[in-house]
Amino acid sequence: MDYNINNIPAEKFQFASRNDLYHDSKFETKPVSYFQGAFKRFSKNKGAVVGGIVIAVLVLFAIFAPFFTPFQPAYYDMSYAYVTPKLDLFANSDIGFWDGCRMKTTSKIGYLKDRALAEETGREVIKNGEYTISDDGSNYTYRYDTYYGVGFGKYKIISPEEFSDIQRYQNETGRQVLYPVVKFSDRPTLEKNKYDANIYYKVENLSAATLRPKLDNKGNIIPNYWKYEAGEENSLIAEYNSLRIEGENGIEKDGTRYYYAYGRRVDGGIEVRAEYYEYYIYQHNEVKKDGIKEPLFLFGTTQTGKDIFACLAYGARFSFIFATIVAVANFIVGVIWGSISGYFGGKIDLFMERFSEILGSVPTMIVITLLKYHMGTSSQALVLFIAFFATGWIGMAGRTRMQFYRFKNQEYVLAARTLGASDSRIMFKHIFPNGLGTIVTSVALVIPSMIYSETSLSYLGIINLEAGNTTSVGTLIAAGQQSIMANAAYVAFFPCMFLVLLMLSFNLFGNGLRDAFNPSLRGTED
C-alpha cells in the first residue's frame, strides 16, 4: 500500500455528500469595539447613568447660573443679612415654603411692631396676617417675612440731590420710597431707639428700653408723624416745606390741612425714613444700574448679606474649572512619567519611583502652606493649582506605570518590537490605548476628591478665594456652620447639598466607568 501522498490526482477528491459543504457564515452582527462595549455596559448600570445625569446638571448649573443671577460673590448688603430663600413663584402663592418667610415666635410687643410696619407699608410682614397665640397669651407665632421685616432700618441721611431724585422717581413710578418722619423731640430718648426708623407710632414711655406701642381704644397703633399746617410760613417749617412729596396732600383735620414732613435737615444732608425694600430697588435700578431688579435671593443670604445662590454658582464654576485644569495637567504629566517609568523599568524606574515617593510623602497641607507663605495672598488660585499639581500627578503616574507593567510583556508588544516598532510607537500606539480605560476612570475619580480638597482648604481658611471675584463652596460652608447658632440652617444647606450631590454622583459615575472599562474588576471594591 504505497500512496504517493504528494501527487494525489485532483479527480480522486469528491464530496462524500453534498451536505458536507460548509461555509463559515458571515457574522450578522456588527463588530463591537472596546469603547462601544464599555458604553453599552455603562448604560446598563442605572446608578452610574443617574450619577452622570446629576453631574451634567451640576456642571450646567455651574456654567450657566452665574449668567442668570445679577448678584456677584463680592456683593453684600448688611441690611439683608440672613433673609431666607425666596422663589417668586412660591412667594405669591400660599404654599408656605420658599417664600422668604420664617417662623417667628415673639412677645406681644414684637407682634405689634411687625403689625405696625405692615400697616404702614401695606406689605405682608406677617404672612397673610395670620398668627397663633400661645395658651397663656404671651407668645405670638406667625410666618415672618424676612424681606419686608427689614422695614426702614435706621434713619438714613441722604444728600439733597438724592432727595429730589427720589421724589422724581416716586412721581414717575408711583412707588413710595420715603415715608413721613417723626419729629425729633417726639422720638424715644434712648440712643439705640432714637434713630430706629421703624418707630413711627406713639409709644407709652419714650425713655424705656423696650418700647411699648401706645394703642387707641380700638387696639390700633397711633401714628406720630411730624405734620404742619399747609401754607404755614413758619421759619422752621418753611425749610421742610420743600421736602414735602409733590402731590401728597397730607390730611385734613378740623378744617385745617396738614402736610407731613418727609425729611429733616441735619448736618451732611437730609434725614429721611426710607423703606429699605423700595430704597433698595431705587438704588439698584436708578443709581447703581447693576442689573439687580429687586431684593430676591433664591437661596437666601449669609450673615454678611451675601447672596448664597451667586456664591454657590461662582464657587461651583471655579471648582469645576479648577478641577478640570488640574486633572488635565496631572493626566499629561502623570501619563508621560508613568509610561517612561513603567516601560523602561530597571534603574530608571527605581530612580523615578523614589523621586515620586519622596514627593508624594509631603503632606499637601504643608505644600500649600509653604506656597502660600512664598506667593503671598494675592494669587490663591495659583497656589492651589501648584500645590494640587505638585502632588496630584503622582497617583496618575503610578496607575499608568501599572498599566505599562501589565501590557509591556504581552505577545502583541513583542510582535510589534520584532517588526521594528520604535519605543515611542510601542508605548503610545500599542500599550497606552489598552490602559486608557483604567486611566480615564481614575481621572473621573480624582476630580471629586480634588473639589473636596479645595472645599476643605477654603473651609479651614487656609485658602481664601474671595480676593478675586469668586468664592468657594468651602467658604460658604464655613459661613453656614457659623449660622447654625443663628438658626439659619439654610445657609449651610445649599452648599452642603451641592457637595453631597457632587460626591455621590461622581462616586456612582466613577464606579460605573470602572466596571464598564474593566468588566473583570466588577464588584471587587464596592
Added chain:
Amino acid sequence: MYMFKYVSKRLGLMLFTFLIIFTMCFVLIKLLPIPTNALPGQDPEIVMKTLEGRGWITNIQEGENGVWTYDRVPIFIQFGTYIKRIVTQGDFGIVTTYGEYLNMNIWKVFVSHLPPTILINIYSTLIGVPIGLGLGILAALKKNKWQDQVINIFIILLISVPSIVLAILIQYLFCFKLGWFPLTMSTSNEYFTWDVFRSMIPAVFAMCLGSIAGYARYTRAELSEVLTGEFMLLARTKGLTKRQAIYHHAMRNSMVVIFPSILSEFISVLSGSLIIEKIFGINGVGGLYLNSITFQDYDFFMLLSGFYTLVSLAAGIVIDISYGFIDPRIRMGAK
C-alpha cells in the same frame, strides 16, 4: 533575618525621606523674610535679641528712627544650630508671633494640645473598628441578600457624603436642635470627666462614621473574595461546620489585609482631622497648626509639619511591614 534586613531598610528609607522633606521645609521657610516686627507691648530690642539668640540673625544694630538692621546667618548654619538644639536639648524654639502662647516653649505647647486630638481619635477607632468589621462581615456572609443591600447603601452614602457635611449635620441635629450635647468641645483639661467626654461625643461620632464605612467596605470586599476560595470548600468537605470554617479559615485570611490598615489608622490617630477639630472647636493639634499658619510662626510650623510628615510616613510603613509579620506567605525582601 530577611525580615530584619527588610525592616531596617524600610526604616532607613523612611528616615531619609523624612530628612529630605524636613530640610526642604526648613530651607523654604528660611528663604522668607524674618518677621521682626514687635507685637504691641513688645520691646523691639528683645525681639531682635531673641532672634539673634536663636541663631537666625547676627550683627544687629539700631539705626535711625528705631529701624533695626541685621545680617542673616547662612541657612545651612541656621539648620545646623536648629538640629543641634533639637538633638542636644530637645528645644524646638519658642513661640514668637502666636499671641496666645507668646514666649512659651513650642514643644510644651504642642504636647499640651496632643491629648484632645489623640483621645478623640482613639475613641473613634475603638467604636469604628468593631462596628465596621461587624457590618462588613455581615454583608459578606449575606452577600446579595437584603442585609447586604442595606449595608451597601449605607456604605455608599457614608463614603460619598463628605465629612464636613456629616459633621455639620451632626452638630446641627444633636447639638443644636436636640441639645443633647454642647456645640463645641469643652476646653477643660480634665479629659476623663463625664462633662468633657460628653462634649467629645459628637466629634467622635462624626469621626467614626467615615471609618465605619471604610472598614465595612474593605472587610466585605476581602471576606467575600476569601469565601470563594477553594480552601473554604476543602474546609467544608473535611467536615467543618460553616461557622468553624468561617472563623478559622475565612476570617483569619481576610484579616491579613484588614489588620495592617487598622494598625496604620492607630498611628495616624495622632494627626487627627483638621476639619472635625475646627467644626467642634477641639483644642487640639489641628487648631494649633491652622493658627501657626495665620500667625506665621515659623518655628511652630516647622515642628508641626515635621510631626505630620512623620505620622503619615510611619502609617505607610506600618502597613508594609505588618504584612510580612502577619502573613506567613509573605517573606519580604527575600530573594
